[in-house]
Amino acid sequence: MENLIGLLVAAPLLGAGLLLCGGPRLDRAGHWIGTLLAAVSFALGAVLFADLLGRGREDRTLTSHLFSWVPVGGFRADVGFQLDQLSMTFVLLITGVGTLIHLYSVGYMEHDERRRRFFGYLNLFLAAMLLLVLADNYLLLYVGWEGVGLASYLLIGFWQHKPSAATAAKKAFLVNRVGDMGLSIAIMLMFTTFGTFAFGPVLAHATDAGEGRLTAIGLMLLLAACGKSAQVPLQSWLGDAMEGPTPVSALIHAATMVTAGVYLITRSGAIFNAAPDAQTAVVTVGAVTLLFGAIVGCAKDDIKKALAGSTMSQIGYMILAAGLGPVGYVFAIMHLVTHGFFKAGLFLGAGSVMHGMNDEVDMRRYGGLRTYMPVTFVTFGLGYLAIIGFPGLSGFFSKDKIIEAAFAKGGTEGWILGGAALLGAAITAYYMTRVMVLTFFGEKRWQPDAEGNAPHPHESPRTMTIPMVVLAFGSVFAGGLFSINDTFLKWLEPVTGHAEGNSPVSALTVTIGTMVVLVLGVALAWAQYGRRPVPVTAPRGNLLTRAARRDLLQDDFNHVVLVRGGEHLTRSLVYADHTLVDGVVNGTAASVGGLSGRMRRLQNGYARSYAVSMFGGAAVLIAATLLMRAV
C-alpha cells in the first residue's frame, strides 16, 4: 500500500512530462492522456482511502520513505511521504475535483491550439499540489509549494499573448514569492530550533521550544499561507489571476493553490497551539480577509472577479477557523472540502456561461440566461445555494460550525470574530445573489460586440456539463454527509485534535442568526438587482463601491507604499553607491595615480641621476645604521 503513495504523485508528473516533452505528435490525444492520468491518480487515492478506512482509527498513517535527498553531516533531508487522514482528505479533493476540471477543460479548451501544453501544466499543478500535501517534512512540502507557484504562473499566463495575462502571471508569482520567503525562513527557524524539519519530530517536540521562537515560526508560516491563500496583505494577485482560462481559476480556487495555506496552518497545528500570539495574528488575518473579499465581491461586474472575491472571503473563513486552534481545525478543513465542491462548480458554471456568450465576462451584459442554459443554471444555482449556506446544503453545515467556533473563542475577541463571520455570511448572501440574479434572471442585456457578432447563448458540450453536475451533487450532499454522526470530525480528529468550544451563544442561536442575515442579504440583493432593471453600464456608485471596484485600493496601496518606497530606496542606494562606494574606490585610484605621476619624474633616463639616488640611499642607510648603533 505504501508504494501507491509515490505513484499517486508520479501519475500526474508523468503526464506533465509526456505532454510537455512529447511534442506535436501528442496534440490529438494529449488532453485525454492528461485526464486519464489525473483519473488514475484519483483511483489510487480511492484505493488508499479504502485501505485507511479498513484500519483502526489511530492506525491510519502510512509512511513511505523513498530516498535520502541531501545527507550531509548532521543535516538530513529525505524524500518521503506521509499519508494520514488530513493528507487523504486533500488527496481526494485535489485528484477528484482536479479530474473533473481536466474533463471540463477538454471541452472548454477545444479550440485552443495549445491545448496539449495546457493539460501538461494542469497535470504539473496536480503533481505539485499532491507533493505538497503528501510530503512528510517541511522541505519536501516546500518543493511542492514552489511547484504549485510555478504551475500557477504558467497557467495564469497561459494566454501570454495578452499583455494583461502575462502581467497577471508575473504578479501572482511575485506576490507568492513574498510568502515563499516566509516559508523558507520558517523552515530555517525550525531547523535551528529542532535540528530537523520532519513533521513527526517537529510537531511532537513543538512545546519544548520557547514561545518566542514558536511565535516567530508561526508568523512566518502565516506569511507563507497569506501568499498562497491570497489573504490580506498578500491578496492582490488573486483578482488578476482571473486572466487565466476559467478551468484554471476553478483549479486554483477549489482544489489546489489557495487551499495550501489552510493545509500548512492545520498541519502545523501543534506549533500554533503553543503560540497564542501567532494564533491571534491568524484569526485577525482570517477575519479581515473574509470581510475584505466579500466587500470586493459585491462591487465587481466581472463574473470571475466577483467569484474571486468570494474565494478570498471563504478562504478567510478557513484561516479564521484554523487560527482558533483545535476548536476550528476540523471545520476549516471541512469548509475547505465543501468549498472545493461548490466553488469549482461555480467557476465551471461561470466558464460555461462565458463559453456560450463569446467570452463576455461583464455580468451587466448577461441577464435571463436560465432558459438558454438550463444545466448551467441548475448546477450554478445549487452551488450558489451551497455557498450562501442554504439550510441542508454543504455550505450551511461547514460555515455554521465556523461561526459557532468563532463565538466560542470567548470574551470580546469571540464577539468580534463571531460578528465578523456573521457579517461575512450576510455579505456572501448579498454578492452571490447579485451574481445569480445578474446572470440568470432579469431581461436579456447582451449586445453585439465590436465586430457585430451577437452572442448566441447555448448550453455547453457534455464534457463540460458532466463535471458541473457531479460537482453540484457534491455541493448539495457533501456537507450533510460529513455532519451526520460527525463523520468528518471523527475521521480527522486523530490528526488535528479537537476540542469543544464553550460558546456564549447556543448553536441554535447561531444558526438562526445566520439564517436571518442570509435572508437579509438575499432580500437586499433581490431588491437592488431583481426588482429593478439593471443598467448596462455601471453607475458611478458611492465611495465604498468605487473603492471596492478597485479591490479596496489594494494595488494603489501596494503602488504607493511598496513600489514608490522601493523606488526611493533603490534611488538612494544608487546615489550612495555612486558617491560613497565609487567615491572611495575612485578616490584611491586617483590619489595613487597622482602620486605615481609625480614619482615618474624621477625616471629621467640619466644613469648618473640614478647613481645619485643609489649613493644617496646608501648614505641614508649607513647614517641610519650608525645612528641606531649610537642609540
Add this chain to the structure above:
Amino acid sequence: MNPVNYLYLAALLFTIGAAGVLIRRNAIVIFMCVELMLNACNLAFVTFARLHGNLDGQIIAFFTMVVAAAEVVIGLAIIVSIFRSRHSASVDDAGLLKL
C-alpha cells in the same frame, strides 16, 4: 706605520671614485671609477684584516676581485655594443629606458 692611515686612503679613493661616477659622462671613465671604488673597499677590508688579526677581510677582498673581474667582462661588453650602435660612449645619450 699606523694601519688607520690605510683606512683614510681607502676613504679618499672611494670618494674620488664616487665623484667620478657621478660627474663623468664617458662610460669607460665611469667604469674605471667604479673599479676605483671597488679597490678602495678591498683596501679597507685588507686593513681591517690586519687590524683584527684574522683573514676574513682578505678572503672577502678575493671575492670582490673575482666579482669585479666578471663585472668588467660583462660591463665592457655592454659598453662596446652600445658604442657600436650609437657611436658614443656617453651615458647621457643612452636614455631610452626613461618613460
